[in-house]
Amino acid sequence: MTITDNSIYLPKDEMPRNWYNVLPQLPTPLGPYHTPDGQELPPEALAAIFPPGLIEQELSDRLWHPIPEPVLEALALWRPTPLVRAFGLEKALGVTSRIYYKNESISPSGSHKSNTAMAQAYYNKQAGLKRLATETGAGQWGTALSIAARHFGLDIRVYMVRVSLDQKPYRRVIMNLMGAEVLASPSQMTKAGRAALAADPDTPGSLGLAISEAVEEAAGRPDTNYSLGSVLNHVLLHQTVIGQEVIKQLALADEKPDYLIACHGGGSNFGGLATPFIPALLEGQKFKLLAAEPAACPTLTTGTFGYDYGDTARLTPLMPMYSLGPDFQPPAIHAGGLRYHGASPIVSNLLKSGLIGAETVDSAEAYKYARIMAQSEYIIPAPESSHALALTCRKALELEQQGQPGVLVFVLSGHGLLDLSAYEKAPD
Numbered sequence: 001m002t003i004t005d006n007s008i009y010l011p012k013d014e015m016p017r018n019w020y021n022v023l024p025q026l027p028t029p030l031g032p033y034h035t036p037d038g039q040e041l042p043p044e045a046l047a048a049i050f051p052p053g054l055i056e057q058e059l060s061d062r063l064w065h066p067i068p069e070p071v072l073e074a075l076a077l078w079r080p081t082p083l084v085r086a087f088g089l090e091k092a093l094g095v096t097s098r099i100y101y102k103n104e105s106i107s108p109s110g111s112h113k114s115n116t117a118m119a120q121a122y123y124n125k126q127a128g129l130k131r132l133a134t135e136t137g138a139g140q141w142g143t144a145l146s147i148a149a150r151h152f153g154l155d156i157r158v159y160m161v162r163v164s165l166d167q168k169p170y171r172r173v174i175m176n177l178m179g180a181e182v183l184a185s186p187s188q189m190t191k192a193g194r195a196a197l198a199a200d201p202d203t204p205g206s207l208g209l210a211i212s213e214a215v216e217e218a219a220g221r222p223d224t225n226y227s228l229g230s231v232l233n234h235v236l237l238h239q240t241v242i243g244q245e246v247i248k249q250l251a252l253a254d255e256k257p258d259y260l261i262a263c264h265g266g267g268s269n270f271g272g273l274a275t276p277f278i279p280a281l282l283e284g285q286k287f288k289l290l291a292a293e294p295a296a297c298p299t300l301t302t303g304t305f306g307y308d309y310g311d312t313a314r315l316t317p318l319m320p321m322y323s324l325g326p327d328f329q330p331p332a333i334h335a336g337g338l339r340y341h342g343a344s345p346i347v348s349n350l351l352k353s354g355l356i357g358a359e360t361v362d363s364a365e366a367y368k369y370a371r372i373m374a375q376s377e378y379i380i381p382a383p384e385s386s387h388a389l390a391l392t393c394r395k396a397l398e399l400e401q402q403g404q405p406g407v408l409v410f411v412l413s414g415h416g417l418l419d420l421s422a423y424e425k426a427p428d
C-alpha cells in the first residue's frame with residue numbers, strides 16, 4: 001500500500017534565515033509611540049527596559065533582518081514546523097475544502113511563543129543583562145521565556161496572572177523546573193501590585209497589571225530587562241518565521257490559499273502568519289487574512305482605535321492601536337492568552353487599512369470545534385488556538401454552502417495538554 005503523508009515538511013536548511021519586517025511596506029505608516037503628554041517617545045526611553053538589538057528592530061525600516069546564528073540554532077531545535085493537511089477534520093465537518101494547520105505546538109514550550117523567546121533572551125544576553133522580568137497570562141509566555149532564559153544563561157522572574165496560576169498550576173511547575181521564579185500577580189513585590197491588592201485583595205489579576213509589575217521591576221534594576229511576549233513590532237518580526245514557512249509549504253503543495261487564519265490575543269501569532277503575505281496581497285492576489293478573537297475580549301471588532309497604554313498602571317508608552325481601554329477587566333475565560341485589552345500596533349494598522357479582517361468566536365463555538373479536532377485529528381488544541389480553528393471551520397462550512405470549496409490554513413498556536421481542566425469544565 002502507499003502511505004499518504006499528510007504533512008508538508010521543509011528540510012532544515014529551508015528554515016528562514018531572515019525575519020520579515022512589514023513596517024516599510026505598510027500603506028499608511030505606523031504612528032510613533034507617545035509619551036503621556038502626547039510627544040513622540042525618544043528611542044532612548046526604551047533603553048531602560050530593552051536591549052539595543054530589539055530597540056533597533058522595534059523602529060526599523062529595513063525589510064529583512066538576518067537571524068543571528070545562535071538564534072537559528074535554537075530555532076532549529078524544532079523548526080521548520082510542519083504544515084499538516086487536516087484530512088480527519090475535513091471528514092468530520094463533511095467539507096470538500098482543504099484545511100491545513102501550521103503546527104506551532106511542537107516547540108519546547110508547546111506554543112509559538114518560543115520563536116520570539118529565544119530571540120529576546122539572546123539579545124539580552126548579548127547586551128550583558130543578567131536577569132529578565134516578565135508577565136504571563138495563561139503561562140505559555142512565561143514557559144517559553146523560562147526555557148529561553150535557561151538556554152542562553154539568564155535568570156528570570158515571572159509575574160503570573162493569579163487566576164491563570166490557579167487554573168494552570170502545572171505551568172508554574174515547568175517554569176520552576178527551568179529555574180524561573182514565579183510570583184502570583186498582583187504581588188507585594190511592586191508598587192503597582194500593592195496598589196491593586198489594596199483596592200481588591202481578591203482580584204483575579206489581569207495581563208495589563210502583570211505587565212505593570214514586570215516593567216516596574218525592570219525599570220528599577222540595571223541588571224534586569226523586561227520581555228514582552230506579544231504586541232510589539234519586534235515580537236511580530238520574530239514570529240514571521242511562521243508565515244515565511246507557510247508560503248514555502250503551500251508552494252510545495254501547489255496550493256493557493258483562500259483563507260489564512262490565526263487567533264488574536266496581542267497579535268503575535270496572527271502577525272507572524274499574516275505579515276509575510278502582505279506583499280502578495282498588495283500585488284493583488286486574492287485571499288483573506290482573518291484574526292479570530294474571543295467574544296469576551298473583542299479588541300479588534302469593538303475596540304476603539306487611538307493612542308492607549310499597554311498596561312493598567314500606565315507605565316508603558318502610548319501606542320496607536322485598537323483597545324478596550326487599560327482598565328478593561330476581561331472575564332476569567334480559559335483562553336487566558338487572549339485576555340488582553342489592546343492589540344499589536346501593526347495588526348491594528350493592517351485592520352484599519354482594510355488589509356485584514358477580524359471576527360469573534362465565543363467559547364462554546366471554540367470548544368465545540370476543539371472537541372471535533374481532538375476526535376478527528378487526535379490533537380488537543382490550546383483554548384486560544386481553538387478560536388482560530390473554530391473560525392476556520394465556520395468559513396469552510398460557509399464555502400461548502402456556497403458550493404465553492406477552497407483552501408484554508410490556520411495556525412495551531414499551541415497544544416492544550418496543560419489546559420485539560422478547561423476542557424473538563426467546558427460547555428458540551
Ligand SMILES: *Cc1c(COP(=O)(O)O)cnc(C)c1O
Pocket residue numbers: 111112113138140141229230231263264265266267268269270337338382384385413414415
Ligand atoms: C499567547 C498565545 C496566544 C495569543 O497571543 P498572540 O500574541 O495573539 O499570538 C495564542 N495562542 C497561544 C497558544 C498562546 O500561547
